[in-house]
Amino acid sequence: MARPEPGLTLVGGGRMGSALAGGWIKSGYAGPIAIHDPAPSDLLKSWEDAGKISLNSDPAPASTLIVAVKPQVFPKILDDLRAFVGPDTLVLSIMAGITLSSLAESLGTSRVARAMPNTPGLVGEGMTLLCMPDGAAGDDTAYLQELLTPLGAVEGPLGEDQISAATALSGCGPAYAFLLAEIMAAAGIAHGLDEDLALRLAQKTVQGAGALMMDSDEPPSTLRENVTSPGGVTKAALDVLMRDGAMPSLMKEAVAEAIRRDRELSGD
Numbered sequence: 001m002a003r004p005e006p007g008l009t010l011v012g013g014g015r016m017g018s019a020l021a022g023g024w025i026k027s028g029y030a031g032p033i034a035i036h037d038p039a040p041s042d043l044l045k046s047w048e049d050a051g052k053i054s055l056n057s058d059p060a061p062a063s064t065l066i067v068a069v070k071p072q073v074f075p076k077i078l079d080d081l082r083a084f085v086g087p088d089t090l091v092l093s094i095m096a097g098i099t100l101s102s103l104a105e106s107l108g109t110s111r112v113a114r115a116m117p118n119t120p121g122l123v124g125e126g127m128t129l130l131c132m133p134d135g136a137a138g139d140d141t142a143y144l145q146e147l148l149t150p151l152g153a154v155e156g157p158l159g160e161d162q163i164s165a166a167t168a169l170s171g172c173g174p175a176y177a178f179l180l181a182e183i184m185a186a187a188g189i190a191h192g193l194d195e196d197l198a199l200r201l202a203q204k205t206v207q208g209a210g211a212l213m214m215d216s217d218e219p220p221s222t223l224r225e226n227v228t229s230p231g232g233v234t235k236a237a238l239d240v241l242m243r244d245g246a247m248p249s250l251m252k253e254a255v256a257e258a259i260r261r262d263r264e265l266s267g268d
């Protein structure tokens, strides 16, 4: 099957939908962008005023339909969504927990795909997982990988059986990193640092470590070892964080629990 014709129809212009659309506009996407949202934000309205998108035009079969509403809204708007699906429509859902088979069945097409973004996608630094059905056309995969780049890096296509574990890492992972900054700051405060200073130190350190990690060819374990001199200060702290039952095993347990909950919500 050939690449979809130019033209994007986005249903749900919230945080993620707007991040995607903003990226398409910025990169000069060559085709019309139609956005449907019952309560469009000022940002969406400003794009419409500038002639960059059309808002809430009459429903018509889309070339590519991107569904970015909350998962709980999806079953309620199926009739509306079906009006956007024609025989050649490629459907991409970014809704958490809605499986490929459920999408295909609900929308009456097998030309469906799923993506799982994360919140750093809102600043173009995200990790988005792409999931295609068996037998999907290579053209569709390449096209969707490109379409998701405004959110940051794209990984996949991954098998749908890997989505729960991958989601537990990159989907939930920003919260783990925020927690790290939060509890580092709290520990600093507990040891006498001023609250604002502790927060600034923790935030910048987490950000800086991330930037260094992405700039380096070394894996995180080597970067950690490089800053851990034998008998030194960092080593004293890591001996606590890495002892039996501490951070490594807690993270494993936390990820297992996230996977269990994701499967439960997906109805697996």
Ligand SMILES: NC(=O)c1ccc[n+]([C@@H]2O[C@H](COP(=O)([O-])OP(=O)(O)OC[C@H]3O[C@@H](n4cnc5c(N)ncnc54)[C@H](OP(=O)(O)O)[C@@H]3O)[C@@H](O)[C@H]2O)c1
Pocket: 011, 012, 013, 014, 015, 016, 017, 036, 037, 038, 039, 068, 069, 070, 071, 073, 077, 094, 095, 096, 116, 117, 118, 119, 171
């Ligand atoms: N945010 C994340 O980190 C993240 C990560 C992975 C996946 N996702 C998925 O991305 C999707 C969107 O998340 P989000 O954070 O962008 O949510 P959001 O900001 O709430 O965006 C959803 C948008 O859909 C709109 N909407 C509601 N009913 C609609 C309808 N009938 N037709 C068209 N639009 C409608 C909402 O309008 P109202 O606000 O007026 O209801 C809202 O603007 C979700 O399915 C979520 O699972 C998000």
